[in-house]
Amino acid sequence: MCESPVRHAHSLLFVPATRPERFVKALASGADCIIVDLEDAVAEGSKDSAREQLAQHLPQLTPGQLTRTVVRINAVGTRWHEADLALLRNWTMHGATVMLPKCEDAATLRGVAQKLGDGARIVALIESLAGLDAADALAREPHVVRLAFGHLDFQLDVGIHATADEPELAFARSALVAASRRARLPAPVDGVTTDTGSAERLAVDARRARAFGFGGKLCIHPNQVAGVNEAFGHTEAERAWARRVLEEAARHGGEAFSLDGRMIDLPVIRAAEAILGG
Template sequence: MADLLTNAWTPPGPAMLFCPADRPDRYKKALERADVVILDLEDAVGPENRPAAREALIANPIDPGRVVVRINPATTGDYRRDLAAIAETDYRVVMQAKAETPESVIETALQTIALVETPLGATRVNEIAAVSNCIGLMWGAEDLVAGLGGKSSRFGADEKKPGTYRDVALWVRSATRLAAAAYGKFAVDSVHLDIEDVEGLVDEIRDAVALGYTATACIHPSQVAHIQAGYQPTDDEIVWAKKVVAGSEDHLGGVFSIDGQMVDGPVLRQAQAVLARAGA
């Protein structure tokens, strides 16, 4: 298992686009638009179409370095069938839907992004993140709320803060991000289902970037450009970050100030993160 993480996969860019695995005609188009394509064998495919989806997965290969395959929950018969199909491909990164136990991640024997989207998974997120072949975490709101017996993860138009997440969803989002950081794994923010709500999407991207998320998943090609732009630092942010890094070198890592702002170790690491996102 340790060999899997010798060269652990990380998203080559921030926009991760879901694509139904039973629509091979969309595979290459999705890959042209997004940084990563998530070929979905779970929710995007009806149970009756999953055998055909697995056949399509095998018969229509695309760049394995930019593909994640979402597999069905470990409690279903489709889980084993999905893994058997993946074994006939060059894909070696999976997303475990409704991850609830460390064992379900271990049993994939593949580099795995654990999707935390059930009450049980949320309460075990730290145990799941600690698994050696768990390379990243993503969280999901809709299955989470369904598992609570609720009706909506977001506030409605007639409520305060319309369109934003309710507190329980935000708690799981925060817990997932913290667990990923605690165990040195990358974190992927959840999808924004309201495709027309560009303003809401952009706000969530800004927050994800501020909290150190590596990527944001999406369900529509029109969302990709907003994600890519949101994760790219502005020119002013890059200038500030370079000044901080250079100042730290001049002061031998000690505390100093730039433009009235005190700079210490945490601020230096934030500046380094900005430059890493910029590729500078």
């Protein structure tokens, strides 16, 4: 199974499945990936028609666009779930990824992967305390390419009323980052910023996510994409520093050395490599 862009995406932009005319526009917005939403963005009475519209428009995407497309299906146990799986089974073989909401059990996720077929790639969306408790097991499932944090539903489940900077959710964010690391998955994806009109709020949320060790963030409006990409990317100053570190490391033949008054050893060299690699 080839490497999916979803694994290292910084910005993942939601698009309602009921608005297929936006799919290609969203892919051209600068977002690393899009998430076509069959779940929360679609009213119950429109679920079947949304799936039909998606089925009509998926063939219009190029192979490259398909690998950047995630589909959030309806949760296990809902009356739309099986039909969602039936549609996506063929498309996962062509590179599309499935986001499974309300993940709480590895065996259930494994059953979803089996129905999707060998080519299945799944983003496990953690939205409850039970999901957080199962994060390690979910992350280790072979078809899971990434964890994501549905922090709004998580607050409802646990009864948390988080303040603006969300210190109340620090334990959950740290747990998801640690679970991803233990399973050798890429860093997880943080939840949305609901204030689509505030670049400052988005910047604060994205910087916090990166500080916790997240590798990306969910977006609900195209105007959030650039801010997320900026927050999770590296500045030219950081890249210039990384190049100097690697140049000096090559000169010192693996020995520790000092650069700008800072000791440079293997962990710092690895950090510089990561900056230039990302």
